[in-house]
Amino acid sequence: MDKGLARLKSALSGKWMKSTAVHESEKLAEVASYAVSRMILSYMRNRYLTNKFAVAEAKLAHSFFEKEGDGALGTISEELGISVKKENQSDRFVTIHGVNGILFVPLPAYLKFSPRSIDYKLVNRSVSNGFVSVNPHERRRLMEEAVRKKAGEIPQLRGGVPDSIKKAAENLKSDLPKIEPQSTVTFKEGDNPPCMEKLLESLKKHENLNHQSRWALAVYLTARGMSVEQIVSLYSNLPDFNEKITKYQVEHIKKRGYSVPSCATLLSYGICCADCRIGSPLNWKGKVWGAV
Ligand code: SF4
Structure with a gap:
């Protein structure tokens, strides 16, 4: 149980738990801690934490893959x-x-x-x-x-939930971000073009975004007048969020005054998802989704 909790706490802080097991019993305890982590996640049903866990487990697995024959x-x-x-x-x-x-x-x-x-x-x-x-x-x-993907699929716990799992979940709750990150976003439905809306939706669901998507969205939000703090807060939804790096990058975008990429560029990035014929997401005039 302690190892399972530690595994989740590491994931929350953006790291993955290094394997220190030498003996067979220690290795078994590490495997068991994976199962315990999933039981805690199943009880908590917190998408943010589950995505952080899935990313950390994937990075840990990658570190093993590099050593495997x-x-x-x-x-x-x-x-x-x-x-x-x-x-x-x-x-x-x-x-x-x-x-x-x-x-x-x-x-x-x-x-x-x-x-x-x-x-x-x-x-x-x-x-x-x-x-x-x-x-x-x-x-x-x-x-x-x-x-x-596999680590992020958490089935529902069947039967009664052991007290130890409930206690571990209580312990973890205090480590979860206090501010609801998307509470600072004031956009209403139809305020943004479909491509940007899709990226914002992914953020709300704590899904990972690739580099181009993060950059394009940050440039767009900056151009729409959102502050660095607001964008950083929004990006804290990302499962691999790092406040220092994000703040540095968003400040850099603001300082350099990048132009919002054109629709043609966004199409080449694979971000465009509709045929709005407006040349740039900034020309969006609050159309209704069905009309595009
Ligand atoms: S056409 Fe432009 S504004 Fe519309 S979804 Fe594509 S990139 Fe976004």
Whole structure:
């Protein structure tokens, strides 16, 4: 129980718990602490905390992946639903368990687990015969994403909730952010174009945003007159939020006076999600969603 609680507290502070287990019993306790963390999360039903936990577990898994041999990586990859293959002369693709160089991931698995980043967009990838080529680092990144999704799916606790879980949840509540971050946002429905509204919605749901999305939204909000503090507060919804870095970046955006990216640029980033024909999100005049 103590380890489970510590695991969640580390996740809340944006870190992941380093493994210190040497003996078999210690390793088992670490595995058990993962289960306990999930029980506490299931009882609390707090999306913010669950997303922080999922990101921390994914980063921890990635740190393990980097140390794993090819054979183990292949097995774990299969278990996560990413059956990696390599090119083969006689039979175009064969399942492998670890080969350096270019690897091939089936398109459905790639689409399911690729990070929301411009580098992973299909238009920037080599796709052939239903497979997407990735390098070993990208394969580990897909696996990290698969772990994040898996760790973030918390089933409902069945039966009675043990007192120890309730006590741990009480303990954690005091560590959760006191201010409801989105309370400072005063936009009404229809105030923002669909692309920016979608990013704001993702933030409210504590979902991760890629670098381009964070940057574009911050530039847009700055242009709409939002203060650095308000934007930082809004970004505190992000599961990997770091106040110091976010504040520095938002202040930098304000100081440099970046222009809001055009719709064409946002389209190339994969952020545009409607055909508003206004050239820039700043030209949005409060239309109604159904009309676009
Ligand atoms: S057309 Fe422009 S304003 Fe509309 S969703 Fe796309 S990027 Fe946003």
